[in-house]
Amino acid sequence: MAPDTNTIPGYTIFREGDYDSASAAAFIPDRVPHPLDIPDQLSIIEIPAAAQLIREWASPKLLKFNCITLREPTKSEYVAYKEGHASRPDRRAFAIVIEQQGSGQISEVVVNLTKSKVERWKEVKDVMPTLTLEDLDIMERISRKDSRVIEACRGLGITDMSKVFVDGWAIGVDERWGFERRLQQGLAYYRNHELDNQYAHPLDFTVIADTEREEVLSVDIRYVNGERTAIPLTEHHYLPNFIGDKYKHDTLKPIDITQPQGVSFQVRGNELTWAGYKMHIGFNYREGIVISDVRMHDPYEDRDRALFNRISVVEMVVPYGCPETPHHKKHAFDLGEYGSGYMTNSLKLGCDCKGAIHYMDGVLCTGKGEAAVIKNAICIHEEDNGLLYKHTDYRDGTVVSARDRKLIISQIITAANYEYGFYHTFTLDGTYKLEVKLTGMLNTYCMHPSEQAASSPYGTEVAPAIIAQNHQHIFSLRVDPEIDGHNNTVLQSDAVVSKDPLGSSENYYGNGFYCEKTPLRTALEGATNYNHETSRSWDIINPNRLNKVSKKPVAFKIVNNACPALLAKPGSVVWKRAAFARKSLWVLPYKDYELYPAGDYVCQSTGDENHPDNLTIQDWANRNESIENADIVCYIQFGLTHFPRTEDFPIMPVEPVSVMLRASNFFQRNPALWVPPSALCVDSISRNAFPACCSGGESKNLPKL
Amino acid sequence: MAPDTNTIPGYTIFREGDYDSASAAAFIPDRVPHPLDIPDQLSIIEIPAAAQLIREWASPKLLKFNCITLREPTKSEYVAYKEGHASRPDRRAFAIVIEQQGSGQISEVVVNLTKSKVERWKEVKDVMPTLTLEDLDIMERISRKDSRVIEACRGLGITDMSKVFVDGWAIGVDERWGFERRLQQGLAYYRNHELDNQYAHPLDFTVIADTEREEVLSVDIRYVNGERTAIPLTEHHYLPNFIGDKYKHDTLKPIDITQPQGVSFQVRGNELTWAGYKMHIGFNYREGIVISDVRMHDPYEDRDRALFNRISVVEMVVPYGCPETPHHKKHAFDLGEYGSGYMTNSLKLGCDCKGAIHYMDGVLCTGKGEAAVIKNAICIHEEDNGLLYKHTDYRDGTVVSARDRKLIISQIITAANYEYGFYHTFTLDGTYKLEVKLTGMLNTYCMHPSEQAASSPYGTEVAPAIIAQNHQHIFSLRVDPEIDGHNNTVLQSDAVVSKDPLGSSENYYGNGFYCEKTPLRTALEGATNYNHETSRSWDIINPNRLNKVSKKPVAFKIVNNACPALLAKPGSVVWKRAAFARKSLWVLPYKDYELYPAGDYVCQSTGDENHPDNLTIQDWANRNESIENADIVCYIQFGLTHFPRTEDFPIMPVEPVSVMLRASNFFQRNPALWVPPSALCVDSISRNAFPACCSGGESKNLPKL
Incomplete structure (x- = not known):
């Protein structure tokens, strides 16, 4: 049962000579990449090609490949190309390599695949890469x-x-x-x-x-x-x-979910279109799913409007709360320390998702520089989402309602004992929601007979002599917004009581309240916390575009009230290492290749500021640059504090947590009025036009559209 | 189009002489009520019978019936009967009547239907009943x-x-x-x-x-x-x-949801059983759905265990935030002022819910004392709920996962412009969740050319010259818990950093945190607010029963972080009238017929304390009685603050908000291990026992159970 070190469960590995085989053929793109497929994955051809170029460059040194992944173009290159001002950027790979049988030196390598050459080789010090x-x-x-x-x-x-x-x-x-x-x-x-x-x-x-x-x-x-x-x-x-x-086999009758006419989305390469949305699906060893270039059709302005340049989960931390040795060492940064892509499950129809599913594979590398494919790494499917809207005229029973629909792009990762399902969800009303489902196995420890979990504040005895300790899960969702254009500003929105006193002519009855909007102007101002008392949210606005109707700047609202405070003491190890988790939101100016808020190298990191090869979000914020009417990036922290329950053992029922971004004065009106009603029941005017659907009061039986 | 005052859209009205008709027969119970059907609805026979007894008693005065509803037995009567210590309590009706063409006197009447007599007639002063x-x-x-x-x-x-x-x-x-x-x-x-x-x-x-x-x-x-x-x-x-x-008719392909073997729940009278749960579904003019006597089978102790005696939404308030006359008058208490039952929609298959649906009707009265039936007032259905649990052994790919299921008991109400969908949801892991979906039409007002909504803080111009004003929706969910027995206590649970300093031997690395549990001992202590900094939750425990494994008291946890602060000034009209909305949670000792936190009579209420005929939750709390190890009731406030968006016009996409109660050290372990996996993929041991399901790594193809 010891793993064969030449195989990795869930990975299909392609070695030299395999690339012409029938099984490999399935993983080789049969197309010229779509123009927007720039932030794509490397193919099973490109990964070993990059490895070979790197090996040749380093020879005779022996290397272990820690990662080989797409080097995305700089934003200026990408934008220039997308907007037709420049030719297609060269295709590049990025690798981290570890010198073997010698110094153990870590290096970052950029390989130009278009030109077949190593463009950059940078040795980095006092850092350790992801554990594969x-x-x-x-x-x-x-x-x-x-x-x-x-x-x-x-x-x-x-x-x-x-x-x-x-x-x-x-x-x-x-x-x-x-x-x-x-x-x-x-x-x-x-x-x-x-x-x-x-x-x-x-x-x-x-x-x-x-x-x-x-x-x-x-x-x-x-x-x-x-x-x-x-x-x-x-x-x-x-x-x-x-x-x-x-097992009780007859207790739950089957629920069959089918789409006899197929799914409502189209996939061309990695480009996905659905219900007015367009986006691009990428995948890499570290972030797993990357959703980029998200646009939505505006039915009133009849044009595609940009929403987000790039969305991904870039970090998470799971600090354990038991101060006793050796538990103080447990604070997993699952993405930075292990890689969300590397840990991704190969999914199975009917097990992980129901209905009509489209899968995409994940392409990774092995330590030897081979291509490794996780088949069905990404699940794309639709779900019914209940009511989209409904209204009944109480006078006569005239009623109209429509049903909402979800598009879900998901992956599930296994991080040793735990599993995390990441569900990136879009709905018809202009909402993006990331839902994370936590399941799997609690981290457990044995109890000495002298110990009583009931009297220990740091854990729960989930089975006799087995303790599961308090811990938190704090995720970092990175959103590179592009709200109707490149330059955006974040306004902090606080619901506040009117300042005019009760009894004053301005607020005689004392009911006045409004939304106080405070622009976050610099990166240090952009490091903010949720405030429950004011139901705080944040609007990512485009200050250069007013909604024609409301005359307010077009915006997407960040709704995030599931952002627990980091419960480690200031100055403590995890507090230092997980600076990102100290704030609900960080807003920073966009910089190429600044992605990972706990640093590019999280393993063994100390969190010390100004590390030459390993800056963190605190360093970025300390520059205190302008984030007003600028190309900005938002890091949104959310998660939960978990005091284990006996119900979580021996396997945890899913615990969900989510965060949402929602159109807010972005469209001129409800953007989903194009969705045909599921039911309506109107008056005599249309009575002849439709077959019967419903009845009641003065209303006439009417149509199912 | 003016309504016929003899009909009410959505209501089927039965007048004298109708009761023998074929259409009436469908609404007459064909059974002796189930023993647990005590908190049921009155039937279409009982309502006019009660009205007739009341009319006879009052003659020659003429009466308008404001409500005729079931008078639930006192808890002691109910418990004594349920536990076999007493005979079945008499069947009783409760009515509020308004004297016509005279004083307008309001009276409360209790009618004993078993003995056919008026038992109590109480005149009430300085109150006004619900507007029907x-x-x-x-x-x-x-x-x-x-x-x-x-x-x-x-x-x-x-x-x-x-x-x-x-x-x-x-x-x-x-x-x-x-x-x-x-x-x-x-x-x-x-x-x-x-x-x-x-x-x-x-x-x-x-x-x-x-x-x-x-x-x-x-x-x-x-x-x-x-x-x-x-x-x-x-x-x-x-x-x-x-x-x-x-409309774009081809954009969304149909999603068909079917249950070819039927639903997984059984209904006998108003008693519902599903997946180990048992409960009773009631309905009345004011609260709408009432779920009572909720129990769950414990697979480890092999017995049904009590969870909740009664669950219902008892009040809500929608304060508008524009201080200008006449908008200060808008703060609708939709349940207390209009009645959730009276406003309930008659539902339609495929429109409001998809799949295999069981409907229940709502039985109400008219002003004349007739029975009025809302057909399909309550929808009961199941939904797939995604993953219940999953774990993969990363060594060899051994994987097991199961799917969760929801039971949803729902109603939709129309309150003039707005609609609210109430979805009472149970899942297999021992969780009850109330989700409210807000939709319908914004309350709007016209703008004078001199007014600029963009510069007014109190609303949003959702269409030219139309303003929709800031408002809140604060709901009150009343839960009468019965966590494994009648006497319960609420512990406030705060996630707090260890008090031991960083560097001390008790907390050397500063990572220590724990859950501080504070019992709420008296009703004034029980009036508490959510605290985001400590991710506050509350455990409803049974202090008399320890979980055998964790040695902690058995509990259900209240998870409620969607509880906005009431944004009216202290002392203001709405602050006084909506005392309940000032706190996220109130815990009170149970008292028979104390149900409505804004008072039994909300219309024209002032919120003044100690009103002889109209006490509110503040009065109940002021008695400051013990709530420790007692028969208690929890009022849980949740909702949202709505700054209207152009996207909410002309009809609002659903805005969801929810609150949850979850088993927490209630069961000895995961209560859903009886659910057959949807997929598994294990080793050689069971390889011969099952057909193929999946593959990967060392694992063998295995069963789909």
Whole structure:
């Protein structure tokens, strides 16, 4: 059951010579990329081509490829091309490479694929790149053979090391080593048999390893009153092999969802059109889904209007709240430390999504520079979304209603124990919503008999002698807005009581309230928090375009009231490393290749400001540049604080959390009036025009359109 | 088009002699009520029977029936009966009657239907009951004939009074009259033709009328600089008669949702069972849907466990934020002033809900004491709810996932211009969620040429010369919890940073945080607000029952972060009248017949404390009784602050808002493990047991259960 280090579950790997095979052919684009396919993925041809150019450049040094991904053009290149002022930018790859069997030097490489040459090679210092699935697999493999780990297991009565499982995690903090080692920590579990649920059997030690040297550095055993903590041995299962006869097969009757005429969207290359929307779907190892160049047709101005240049989830942090060693090291930055793309599930029809689905594959690389494909990495489908609008005239029962529809672009990632589903959702009224569904397995730990979870504030005893600790999930959604044009401003919108006193002629009855709009002018002003008392939201406006009707600037409103405060103390390790999570919103001027708010290199990061090769959002904000009527980028933080419940064990029911951006005085009127009603029931005027649909009062039976 | 005063759109009215007819038969229960059908509706037989007993008692006085509804048994009677300690309580009706052609005296009547006698007759003073649809219809009828209204219209150039439409509203405040008159205000609009959208043509005057005397008291014209405001005459349509050729019929392909084996719930009388849940569905003129006696099967303790004794939406307020006369009078309490039941839509398959639907009718009364049935008032249906859980073992691709399911019990009401959909939703993980969808028409007003909405903070110009004013919607969800027993306590749960300083041995790395739980001990402590900084939630616990695993009290958690602050000044009219809206949560001891937080009589209420016949939640709280380990009731406020957008005109896309109660250490583990997986993909052990489902890595193709 130990993984074959030449395979990665869920990945289809193409090695040299494979590219002409029939199976490879399915993954090779049979087209010239669509003009707007610039922020696309690299193909299975381009990845090894880039690797080969890099290897040749570095020879005789040996390299491990940490990533090979599309180098998106600069925005000026992209815009010039899109607007017809320049020719198509060259196709480029970006790679991070680690020198093997030597210095371990990390370098960033830009390869021009159009010109077949390495354009840039930059050595970076005091940083560590993402841990890939291949890197993480090392932990278990070396732990099982390590004498100190074997000894630690023996102390718990374990002699069969094939029953010991070690989840590799990035290390939150460990002062014993620095950037001279590429560290990971291993969280140890036991399985009594192949399909046993290891999270029911957490072990009382962690393993610290050097990823590059494949060397165990330390086995840190937690002693309680000088004693080891026994393995919780009771089995707690969630797999059907064990639950089998407890399933109730007839309780839930099937719900069949079909689209007999097919889906309502069209896909050309990576360009998606649906119900007036146009957008482009990309994917990479780190952010997973990238949605770019989002436009929407304005039925009143009869033109496509730009909404967002680029949308992606760029970071997240999961700080655990138990201060006791070794738990203080657990604060996973799943995107920056592991990569949302690398961890993406290959999806299956009817299991992850229902109905008519269009899938897109994800193209990644292996450490050897091979192309690796995650088949069905991205799910695109529609769902009915209930009422879009309804109104009844109470006088006579005249009624009209229409149904809303969702377009959902989703991926699910597995981050060791946890899973996250990311659902990018568009609806007909001009709303984009990102919903994240959290599920999978709680991170668990064993309890010593002297410990009482009921009296410990830092966790919940979710099964006898098993504690699951308090933690937070804080996500960072990066939105590069393009609200009807490149230059935008963010207004902070606070619902406030009128300043005129009760009894004054301006506010005699005291009911006056309004929306106070404060422009965020500089990057430091743009680092703001949600305020519940004023139901704060933010309008991304285009100050150069007024809505013709309301005479207010056209805008999209950010609605985000699910943004918990970061509960680590100021100055603490996670507070420093996760600067982005200190604020609900950051607004910054757009800069090419400034994407990742916890730094380009999150593994082993310290969060210290002004790191030459690893700036964070705090550094960007400290420049305090203008964000007014400028090309800006918004980082929107949202998430939840999770105090585990027994109901979350042994597998967590989905916990959803979401954030929304919504047209607000962007269109001249309801942009979805083109949607045919699902029902109406009107008067004598149209009575002859339509077949019967409904009845009531004075109204006449009328049409189903 | 003027309503026939003998009919009410959407109502089927049964008059004496009708009860033996075939059409009536469909609405007469063909059964002895189920034992748990005590909080049911009155039948179409019982309503006129109650009316007849009341009329006989009052004779020779003439009465108008404001309501005739079920008088639910006291909780002690109900519990004693349910637990087998007492016989079935007598069936009773509760009525509010208004003496006609005389004093206008309001009385409350309790009728024992089992014993056929009036048991209680109580005269109430300085209160006004709900305005029924019949009452509201009076406004338009008398306005059109009133010389002052005709004169006011002539001043705008209107001579055809059939084109003038007047929406009757409860009056927020009007010092000119008191309880000697049953007031309403009329908001005036113009229609150029029968199906014209009147909200595009608001007129500059309001009408004040006496409902009982059917008399116009005043026509209040708003003069701006001494001038009238012209009617905005541009038509803005949403009905298909006008949009017809702008519909895009082929853009959205149909989504068919079917349940070929039928629904998964069973209905016996008003008792509903579904997926381990049991509950009872009631309905009345004021609250609309009432869900009672909610239980859930515990698969681990193998017993039904009580969750909630009774759930209903008991009040809401819509304060408008424009301080200028006459808008200060607009703060609709839609439930208390009009009744959620009275305003309920008769629903239609495929229009309001999709899939396999079970409908229930609503039984109400008319002013004459007849039974009135709203056919299909309540929709009960299931929806797929996406992932219930998923986990993949990253080592070998072993994966299991299941899909969640919703049970939704819903109604839609029309409150003049606005509609509200109420969706009471249960999911398999032990979650109850109330989602409200707001749609319909904005309340609009005309703008004088001297006015600029862009410079007015109190509204948005949603079409030329039409302003829609800022407003809030604050709902009150009443939950009578019964978390595993009658006596419960509410703990306020705040996520707080550890008090131990960074660097101390207790919190060296500064990552410690926990959930601070503060019991709410008395009713005044129980009046609390949401706190965003601590992601505040509340646990309704049963302090007498510990979860066997976590050793924490069994609980349901209230998750409510959509609870805007009431934006009226302290001491203002709406602040006084809507005391309930000042707090996110009130917890009170249960008292029989204490239901309505803004008072039993909301029309013309002042909010003054200690009104002998009209106590509010503030009065209840002021008693400051114990709410600890007691039979308690929670009033949960939630809603939104709406700054209108041009996108909300001429008909509003749905704006959703919701609140949730969720099992939290209530079950010993995930209560939905009985749900068969939609997909799994496991190892060699079960490989022979199941047909192929999926593939990947080391895993074998496995079963679709």
